[in-house]
Amino acid sequence: MPDNSQRLRSVRASRWSKRRRRGALAVVVAAGLAVGTTLTVANAQSRGPGDGVRRGLDRLVRDDGYPAALAATLGRDGRTHNYAAGVVDLRTGTKAPVDGQVRAGSNTKPFTATVALQLVGEGRIDLEAPVEKYLPNLVRGEGIDGRRITVRQLLQHTSGLPDYTQFMEAPNGKGRHLYVQPRTMLDLALAHKANFNPGTGWSYSNTNYLVAGLIIEKVTGRPLAEEIDHRVIQRVGLRHTYFPGAGDETIRGAHPEGYLAAKPGERLENITKMDPSAAWAAGQLISTPSDLNRFFAALFGGKLLKPAQLAQLRTTVPAPGLWPGARYGLGVISTPLSCGGLMWGHGGDIPGYHTLGGVTADGRAATVATTADGPPAQRGPADVQNVVDAALCG
Numbered sequence: 001m002p003d004n005s006q007r008l009r010s011v012r013a014s015r016w017s018k019r020r021r022r023g024a025l026a027v028v029v030a031a032g033l034a035v036g037t038t039l040t041v042a043n044a045q046s047r048g049p050g051d052g053v054r055r056g057l058d059r060l061v062r063d064d065g066y067p068a069a070l071a072a073t074l075g076r077d078g079r080t081h082n083y084a085a086g087v088v089d090l091r092t093g094t095k096a097p098v099d100g101q102v103r104a105g106s107n108t109k110p111f112t113a114t115v116a117l118q119l120v121g122e123g124r125i126d127l128e129a130p131v132e133k134y135l136p137n138l139v140r141g142e143g144i145d146g147r148r149i150t151v152r153q154l155l156q157h158t159s160g161l162p163d164y165t166q167f168m169e170a171p172n173g174k175g176r177h178l179y180v181q182p183r184t185m186l187d188l189a190l191a192h193k194a195n196f197n198p199g200t201g202w203s204y205s206n207t208n209y210l211v212a213g214l215i216i217e218k219v220t221g222r223p224l225a226e227e228i229d230h231r232v233i234q235r236v237g238l239r240h241t242y243f244p245g246a247g248d249e250t251i252r253g254a255h256p257e258g259y260l261a262a263k264p265g266e267r268l269e270n271i272t273k274m275d276p277s278a279a280w281a282a283g284q285l286i287s288t289p290s291d292l293n294r295f296f297a298a299l300f301g302g303k304l305l306k307p308a309q310l311a312q313l314r315t316t317v318p319a320p321g322l323w324p325g326a327r328y329g330l331g332v333i334s335t336p337l338s339c340g341g342l343m344w345g346h347g348g349d350i351p352g353y354h355t356l357g358g359v360t361a362d363g364r365a366a367t368v369a370t371t372a373d374g375p376p377a378q379r380g381p382a383d384v385q386n387v388v389d390a391a392l393c394g
Contacts, residue, residue, distance in 0.1 A: 050081055052394045053366075056387035057085035060368075064383055065376030067268065068096035068256040072289035072357070073391050074297065074365030080290050086371070089257045090268065099288045101240055101255040102369045103276060104355055105348025107292055108285040109209050111228050113155050113331025114299060116212055117309040118231055124219050127152040127312065134215045138186075143194030151215065153198050154208040155330040156317060160196040163205040164189035168278065176274040176351065179247060182210050185278055202319055202328065206282035209331075213281025224281055236298045241287040249273045251286055256371045258352020268376055271352040283350050289357060289367035296345050296358040297365060299332075314344070339393035349373040356388050366391035 053071050060069040068086035075081070082098040119125040131139050131146035131154065139146030144161065153159040164185045169175035189207040196203070213224045220227055225243035233241050240253055250273060259268040276284045287295075298304055305313060316327035316334055325336040334342045337360070345358030350373060357367020366388050 050083065052390045053081075053083050053387065054085070056383075056390055057083055057368075060370060060383055060387065061086040065268075066370040066372050067259050067376075068100075068371040069384075069387075070096060070098065070100055070102070070256070070289050070369045071387065071391065072099055072293055072365075072367050074293050074359060074363065076363045078363070080293065082290060086256070088255075090259070090270075096256045096371075097254040099240075099290050100369075101251050101253040101286050101288050102355060102371070103251070103258065103283075103348075103350045103353040104241075104285045104287040104292065105279070105283045105350035105353060105373070106206075107287065107346055107348040107355055108279070108281065108283045110299065110331045110346045111232050111285060111295070112209050112212055112216070112224070112281045113313065114304050115216055115224075115227050115231050116151070116155060117305050117313060117330065119216065119219055120312070121306045121309045125151060125215065127155075131211060131215070134218050135211070138214075139190070139211060141190035141192070141194065143197070144190060149198045151212070152312075152330070154212045154215075156202075156328055157204050157208055157319075158199055158202055158317065159205070159208055160194040160198050160201065160203070161205050161207040161211070162189050162192040162195055163203075164207050164210065165278075165282075167192065176271065177249065178278075179275050180278045182214060182280050185210055185280070186214075202317060204319075204321075206279075209282040210280060216281075225284075228285075232295070232304060235304065236295055238287065238291045238294060241285060241291045241295070243285055244276055246277065247275065249275050253288075259372045259376070260351050261372060261376045264376065268372065274351060276350065279350060283348060287355075289355075289369050292355065292357050292367045293359060293365040297363075300344055300359065300361075337393055338389050343392065354384065356384055360392055364392050 053073060057069040057071055060066045066086060067090055071083045073081050084096040084098040086096045088094040088096050116125060120127055128150055131149045135146060139149065149159045167188055216227055217224050228243055257270050258272045260271040261268050302310055313330045313332060316329045319326045319328040323335065327334045332344050332346055334344050337343050341360060343358060343360060347356040352373060353369060353371060354373045355367065355369045359365035368384050368387050370384060
């Protein structure tokens with residue numbers, strides 16, 4: 001039987017990569033205030049500010065073919081509203097739960113970046129130090145040298161490291177039940193040539209966050225999942241967010257089933273049960289739309305980072321290949337809103353789920369989650385972005 005590296009090299013890229021092959025990248029945004037009382041709304045008929053969100057979710061299910069679409073919004077008054085359309089499971093037809101748990105994919109990156117920046121604030125990590133300082137002789141390959149790559153370049157995707165997910169097994173194969181170590185993923189990436197010299201370009205690469213996670217573990221002497229839990233999840237009070245343990249292929253709480261269509265229009269396959277270990281520091285978290293709103297509000301509201309580190313987080317570079325106006329900070333993206341101003345945050349794709357959400361400077365917030373990481377129909381990703389923009393600007 002081939003070893004893990006051989007099996008993972010065999011086929012095409014995983015869909016938890018943020019670089020979507022079938023549409024615009026899942027984006028989000030943030031900066032805000034505390035989340036207050038929750039008002040749950042499902043299939044409501046009354047008119048109000050949430051009508052546009054409900055209509056948007058209905059279109060995602062009816063026109064784009066997503067089995068379920070969930071949303072949570074945060075108003076200036078600090079109240080959260082939850083919405084749901086579609087079904088839990090295509091077999092049973094049971095209505096989708098409001099604020100259900102989903103695999104949050106690359107929304108994990110801002111959590112990882114937050115922990116790294118907390119360690120910067122504690123004087124334990126230096127953003128300008130080379131990777132070599134923390135992981136000696138580990139990051140080496142063709143055009144790849146950890147002595148020339150800084151921690152900042154990892155968090156900002158300017159390192160030039162190739163993306164290991166581009167060389168992985170198709171997510172609907174047996175490999176989705178394979179547990180893998182971060183070092184296996186790193187070896188997969190290092191078997192390929194660098195995209196460019198460090199600091200000379202920008203390219204989204206999950207490998208950057210894999211290495212950042214390894215640095216966090218080396219500096220703290222503790223598992224990454226534990227550091228994210230006590231430094232972010234518990235500190236903010238995210239009751240439905242967690243980092244799955246080794247071998248945990250399930251989603252613990254109420255959740256819609258996740259689906260995958262190999263190509264738009266093809267049959268949807270239930271892909272809920274999977275081992276997300278290969279996503280690790282780049283995409284392993286499970287969360288809910290309202291918890292993601294709460295996280296981004298706390299992050300940009302200054303509750304997780306000191307002012308100096310928050311300023312570093314918000315220092316951006318152009319992110320060519322994303323969408324007009326997009327810029328990348330340290331684990332977060334800024335992008336213009338249709339109503340003016342900027343959104344700050346991130347989004348996530350992982351087999352079965354697509355998420356997009358965050359908050360604005362004046363306290364508005366929105367997160368949308370769908371139960372497929374690509375459009376079952378010919379349309380999709382841009383429509384999800386439109387729902388988020390409408391929720392923030394409506």
